[in-house]
Amino acid sequence: MSNAALSDGGRDTVLSVRGAGKFFPGVKALQDVDFDLKRGEIHALLGENGAGKSTLIKVITGVHPRDAGAVMLDGIEIHPQHPGDAQGLGISTVYQEVNLVPTLSVAENLMLERQTRKFGLISWKKTEADAKAALETLGLDIDVNRPLGSYSVAIQQLVAIARAVALDAQVLILDEPTASLDGDEIQTLFRIMRDLRDKGLGIVFVTHFLDQVYAVTDRITVLRNGRLVGTFVTRDLPQIDLINHMLGRELAEVSAHRHQDEGSYAGPKRTIQVKNLGKKRVLEPVSLDLNAGEIVGLAGLLGSGRTELSELIFGSQKADSGLVFLDGEPVMLRSPRHAIRSGFGLCPEDRKQDGIVAEL
Ligand SMILES: Nc1ncnc2c1ncn2[C@@H]1O[C@H](COP(=O)(O)OP(=O)(O)OP(=O)(O)O)[C@@H](O)[C@H]1O
Ligand SMILES: [Mg+2]
Structure with missing residues (x-):
């Protein structure tokens, strides 16, 4: 030591x-x-x-x-x-x-493997009360039977x-x-x-x-x-x-490095243009350009529409205004299926919930 x-x-x-x-x-x-x-x-x-x-x-x-x-x-x-x-x-x-x-219920999860037993049987009343108490110490008041x-x-x-x-x-x-x-x-x-x-x-x-x-x-x-x-x-x-x-x-070195990276991209020169893409009560029309070999960050506060914009581009939400152009040609992205056929991919925020079919 x-x-x-x-x-x-x-x-x-x-x-x-x-x-x-x-x-x-x-x-x-x-x-x-x-x-x-x-x-x-x-x-x-x-x-x-x-x-x-x-x-x-x-x-x-x-x-x-x-x-x-x-x-x-x-x-x-x-x-x-x-x-x-x-x-x-x-x-x-x-x-x-x-x-x-x-x-399983919240209570069962909390007490998993250490359920309170009474005369050798699991006492649900006690399990429920213990679970409630454990959550109350954290200031959480939820229905432990759900x-x-x-x-x-x-x-x-x-x-x-x-x-x-x-x-x-x-x-x-x-x-x-x-x-x-x-x-x-x-x-x-x-x-x-x-x-x-x-x-x-x-x-x-x-x-x-x-x-x-x-x-x-x-x-x-x-x-x-x-x-x-x-x-x-x-x-x-x-x-x-x-x-x-x-x-x-x-x-400073990192940003210099970045510019070098942009120049060294040698893949196909594709472009994506988003023009006035929007949806009522969800997102005001947004336009942006995306070039091959480029990573564009979408920044904004929670609820500002970052996720919604990506879903509109990908077609998992239906836009009611605007268009997406791929290499200058308008593409119909009315559903994720269309988007995937056009070569788009979406990695959603909650990958476990929305990104995969866990049962398959
Ligand atoms: N089971 C594994 N087998 C082989 N390589 C592994 C395994 N787990 C981690 N590594 C490698 O060990 C290194 C450290 O990985 P680690 O997961 O600890 O990083 P991390 O700091 O937790 O990163 P992140 O922020 O992405 O979670 C990486 O190079 C990773 O690829
Ligand atoms: Mg890690």
């Missing part, structure tokens, strides 16, 4: 990782990573796609056996073999994809957190929990995170939204290419420095 791990006598630190390594064929996903989580802090784990954030979490929780290093909980080395082991030790993880059973799947992703996420916390967690790991939540739902999640932090939990928060990092976290650990860049106090780290740590190069 290094000196850093011993420096606070381990009293503040609930979870500590030393020299963690994980190798996949051809990929050093994690190399010599140290990480300390204190009791009563929200700690952001940041890095570009593929930096090793999820791998670090999986090494901590026993999804992957580690190839090097040590994980200590309360100063004692642990070797969880699977997430259930880690949960038993007090480390609970909630992923972006809720891992509960949508057809199927979990009948609630929004946000509520399902919060139920997953309630379940994690009810299992006497000391450490709560949230891997991109906000990806499909709206503004109000994120605020509710943050309120709950702060409450739990104030009760002494250590919370690891993975997100790609830097404004959320500054809104809710106390410290930040940055990974890059599987290696530790550093751990910082959030309020002392300007956002521009954070971005530079994540990218490992100055932003």
Whole structure:
């Protein structure tokens, strides 16, 4: 164990990782990573796609056996073999994809595998009361007898957190929990995170939204290419420095790089023009041009019509004004089928709900 791990006598630190390594064929996903989580802090784990954030979490929780290093909980080395082991030790993880059973009721999901038994039988009254109590600690008042799947992703996420916390967690790991939540739902999640932090939990928060990092976290650990860049106090780290740590190069270099990319595109020179595409009460007419080899960002506040514009272009919502031109020719995109035939693809916001047919 290094000196850093011993420096606070381990009293503040609930979870500590030393020299963690994980190798996949051809990929050093994690190399010599140290990480300390204190009791009563929200700690952001940041890095570009593929930096090793999820791998670090999986090494901590026993999804992957580690190839090097040590994980200590309360100063004692642990070797969880699977997430259930880690949960038993007090480390609970909630992923972006809720891992509960949508057809069971909220109460059943909350109490899964630990239903209250009375004379050897499951006591539903007690299960229901326990479930209600667990949600009330998070300030959630919902009907626990309804199927979990009948609630929004946000509520399902919060139920997953309630379940994690009810299992006497000391450490709560949230891997991109906000990806499909709206503004109000994120605020509710943050309120709950702060409450739990104030009760002494250590919370690891993975997100790609830097404004959320500054809104809710106390410290930040940055990974890059599987290696530790550093751990910082959030309020002392300007956002521009954070971005530079994540990218490992100055932003100026990045924009220079981008211009070079545009010039190097060698594919077919196709163009898409959207002209006055709109729909009453949904979207005011919008026009935009898209050239081959180009990525165009649609920015705007929640509810400003970003999703609606993509659905109108793709034909999953019917436009009542405007046209889409492909290489200068108007194309009829009256349904997703037409759009796909013309070579369009749509990756929707909730991919699990709208992007696939899960039963097939
Ligand atoms: N099961 C696996 N088999 C092979 N390679 C993997 C596996 N899991 C992750 N990797 C690789 O390890 C590296 C780190 O991946 P990881 O999923 O930890 O990144 P991440 O920081 O969580 O990224 P993201 O922000 O996209 O979730 C990547 O290069 C990834 O391709
Ligand atoms: Mg990840």
